[in-house]
Amino acid sequence: MTTPFLNRNSDQSQRSALRWLALGLGAGAAAGTLLSVASSGLAVYFARRIVVPQNAPEETEILHVQGFDDEMVIHLPATTDTIVPGRYSLFFHSGRGHARIGDIIEYDPRSRTVARAVLAVDSGDLRRARWGHWSGVYYTGPEHAGVLAEDITLTSDIGDLPAWFLPTDAAQPEDTWAILIHGRGGTRAEGLRAAATLNALGVPAILPAYRNDAEVRRGKASRYGLGDTEWLDIDAAIEHALRSGASRVVLFGWSMGGAIALQAASRGRFTDRIAGLVLDAPVLDWFNVLDRQARVNKLPTPIARLVLEMITQPWARPFTGLDTPLDLKRMDWVTRAAELDVPVLLIHSKDDEFVPIEPSLSLAKVRADLVTMPEYDRAMHTKEWNVDPERWSDDVANFLESKILRRQDG
Template sequence: MASNTRSAREAADTKLSLRTKWAIAGFVAGGTLAGLVAAGSSALAVYFARRVITPAARHEDQEVLAVIRGDKGLQVILAATPDATIDGVFSLFFAGGQGHARIGRIVSYSPAEQTVLREVEEVYSGDLSEARRGWWSGATYPDPAAIGLAAEDVTIDVDGGQAPAWLIRAEASAPAPIWAIMVHGRGATRLEGLRAVRTARQLCMDSLLISYRNDGLAPSALDGRYGLGSTEWRDVEAAIEYAVEHGAKEIVLFGWSMGGAISLQTADLSKHRHLIRALVLDAPVINWVNVMAHHAEMNRIPYNVGRYGQLMLGHPLGRRLTGLSAPVDLKAMDWEARAVELRTPTLLIHSVDDDYVPYGPSASLAEKNPEMVTFEPFNGARHTKEWNVDPERWERVVHAWLQRQLAPRNNPGQPGSSERAAGAAPTG
């Protein structure tokens, strides 16, 4: 029986290898008509795969039509994009990221003209009246001072150098026994985690908002490519080591989008995983194959081409074409398939209309592992903007769930019980 299983696995591996070799051979050779067709498909697969793992500059895809002064201050007229027509509080970055404004509620919306008028709550930098285009973001604040909090600028030793981070203390008198480490998403920065800091402080946690490889602040990886969590988790492990060296006894990881995938890998692979008390993941990538298939379909990429792209990321032969220094094991990061292996209490917050990272795998993970995983669906928030559309609910849900996880355990003699009790006491 074992021999048959092994033979089947070897046959499958051979088939996978041959499929990948043919995909790459079609791209490289392509002399005949059939070869040219294969080459075209393979070239598209290469392009698709490289797009997934290559850091890219933000596109200023939000049109700014006018800035006017209303009765209650500045207002901005924007093209009515799907993001700009969601009520809530957001950021508009412009002038190549040098300008930043906090955009508030919708004043009026004209479907006929495809425009939306919104309040401008604050302009942090730049001249908004000069802006013609920008990009929309859920990272609402520019720095801790903008939410009235003092922060220490610290550096964390990572592969290739030092990564800057913000350390925001819960109390000035002494380090907290439990630290929250905020892990931002793909194409974002540590600004993303500022939305969670007040909740962490209410639970008496110090907050460490980190940067990691290829995010524009931390040292880049040698290959300049995202590992989709398979490499970035080492920078989170370095952040945990920093926290432990500075007084942390336990850790709560917060992760957004790819930051969720990174946090799951950290909880799985880190030598400090026993210190990770809980995960709070917002719109996380639970299954990269699902996300890539979704994006292939959205971009009208044929299924087989999308599959070739996935195979190139995971196969050693694909490295020359993708630029990766090592293959990315997408299967190892499929937490739908590995649901029962997740042994860290996890809260998943995910909007059901997320068209960037579909919510289905989050719901599936919770269904397959209800002992460890709690799923909290939102509506109308798109991707990683659950806090922005309903901050009161987001903070209430996270606070209540974490308070239960951080409560002292029943065994009073258990090591760390006093620290956990201190970490569970809210300040307000």
């Protein structure tokens, strides 16, 4: 799950950022520089939107819930999210409630509403909910995904990190394990969409929390590294896997999790143990993503450039709160394509509204020797599994069996 980090709807936050910057500049700012100060204030606001973790807003209106508990139907406004077929989640009551939503039952183009099946309510009272957060994170726990799990603790440079270990019930487990890395604004539950596929293949898996996510935040001091820092926690997960019986690992990454996976594979202590990568709507080039978001939010070019400078230059640390500037060039894998040295499965829908597909297409073209990229459309951002779980699972299984796994005889 990925939450948009450029949002034009918070006027109060923008005004607060402007006041904060004006105070930081001191009383010497003359009236003639007011426009420049205003522009800088907006840049501060958007730069902080990029790096400051926030909970996903509940912006989907729940119009009506009808039927009995085992045959409930939910009525929602028809939006670009709610009219896409497949299976999804609806989080409500500030995330304390969760329902699994199924396919479309009825669509009314006149009222612009849609009715969908409610497959399960895992927590909370959906009938009392009025607003929710629509998500592709379908399972909230291993028990809902129907797989065995153990709670484990990983140790990174920032301390202890919670994680799930998913053993396999296969008679002969693979010696290649999977590390499942969720996206920006998400939790380790995002990786549970791959759990059944990996279990069927006999591949054990670790789903770690990492710094700055909802489970490992340092209060208001947390700042996303966009992959430039979080990879250290994945390095700890790889170490745990190797100490627990794995010979090699394959890294799965959704959205920003893809950026994290690539950094762990190229900068970690165990680069020689990385067998491959499975990347779903990955951020391969942050410059491309940020440029897209700037255009969506209609930011003037000078402000967009200032936003970029604020997250990459030391002088802006007092405004962004970053411990160190982010090295976005180091996370540009279109430019670094020649450095790839393991097989990669790239899953990316053509209509991704958040992470543009073009860098993925470029990487698949220039590294056709290593990159497998099936075509997906109408799945938007990281929802390929939700739209067609059977196809997603087949693509992942075929890739792992043909490129990664060492099948045991007998």
